[in-house]
Amino acid sequence: MTSLASPYSGQIAETICLRCSARFFQAYGRAVRLYCTPECKDAARRTRNAARDRKRLTPARMLECRARSRKWAELHRNVVARKPWLMGPPVHPPTLPCVTLDISVAPLPKWPFHLRNMKGVHGAITRLLHETIGLRHKQRLPTFAPRMHEAGKLRVVVWDPLAVELCDGAFHVPLWDRPTLFRVEDAVEVSAPVVSRRGRTRVRMTSLTPIVISKDGHTGAETRPTKSSVLNSISGCFLERFSLQHIAPDVRCELLEVRTEPAHVNLGGKYRRVDGWTGEVDLEVNAIGLWLLRAAEAVGYGSRTAFGFGQIVIEELPR
């Protein structure tokens, strides 16, 4: 290859395209072009992105790596027993199968968005989700959880990625028997928790609304947390939410200190009185337990979350 002009004296240089090896000319003094045409430049970028995506860590690849490491440890280090306290967090895609909707309600509702009034909100949101994206409650797995509420505003976690399509929509649904306009102002996918450390972690769970959990799932809620009710609440049907049933035997959670008091809220009608507790609980968990508590912090903890119960804050305590 010979240049038509030297870079020091001339205006034009001959270049070979990095992608198709075609010769082309470009002027000196401008941004250097590596590709002959915009098409070649785009094609090269697509190839680069595809190569990067192939290397990206996906849940499937992570599981593959862990299986390989386990096999290696069995073969070379004589490791046979599983050690849940040393296990890493569950392998999950970067988002949970949920969408947070920010909804404004007009006119201002008759009653404040308080737990004892949530029956009406529950009915209205159930109807809205059923009529728009065809969502229905399943036994033990409610499809949404109202989170924070202030005057005329609702935040609702919906257990269906389809709910992003409701963004910017406005829907007429009765609320406490009054025609009401629900406007979905924002719809955001919920990120999966990030737990980067293995081993024992001490955390404090603080309830923002009463927590309803029990030893045996959804019946006979307790008014004080116990080791078995806390463990069951994150290792039972909660795991189905994330298709993580296989990690149930590896969830570890110990109660360190309990500072709670009983809480009772009458929802009225067929929903009756809900029993639970409020306060603080200090726990020691493994990486899997911490991941699940963080997930519960984002989407609701225990049962009756579809009425606003089980809103918690998880803080890590110093070691």
Ligand SMILES: [Zn+2]
């Ligand atoms: Zn080219």
